[in-house]
Amino acid sequence: MSSQAHGVTIELSEVAEHYFIVIKATGKLTHQDYLALAPALDAAIVKVNQPRVNVLFDASEFQGWEIRAAWDDVKFAFTHGSDFDKIALYGSHDWQSFAAKLGDWFIGGQVRSFKEYNQAISWLIDHG
Known part of the structure; x- marks a missing residue:
């Protein structure tokens, strides 16, 4: 039996x-991945020490969600969107x-999609 790597790093x-x-x-996210994600993201937000933070979501090795994890993602967006x-x-x-368009409905800030890593970083650090 083979298993594929999956998970979230922050x-x-x-x-x-x-x-x-x-x-x-990375890989196909599970409900267990989201159980680990929430406290780790809470800690990271505190470390940034800003009222609202910028995020690079690297989906370059992402392969989707299990059904329960997709629901966890929706709940996560409602909880942390602001x-x-x-x-x-x-x-x-x-x-x-x-x-990205759907995320704009749930996130208090802006969500944009990028195929180039450097363009994503440039947009994140631009104050305009």
Whole structure:
């Protein structure tokens, strides 16, 4: 029996004195992944020490959700949506543009989709 790697990593990153949270999803996310994600993200938000934070969501190795995890994602957006100023969705999936538009409804800030990593970072640190 083979198993595929899946999960979420969260880190605090800094570029040109601008801090943001990097969330990297790998494989197909499960309910257990979301149980680990919530407290880790809460801790990362506190470390940024800003009223609202910027996030790079790296979906370059993301393969989707199990059904229960998809519901967890919706609940997560409702719970934390007002914590975010900008979310850059990075990857090359066909669904990303739609997800960014949908995210704009649930997130207090802006959500944009990027196929180029450097463009995502530039948008996150731009104050305009």
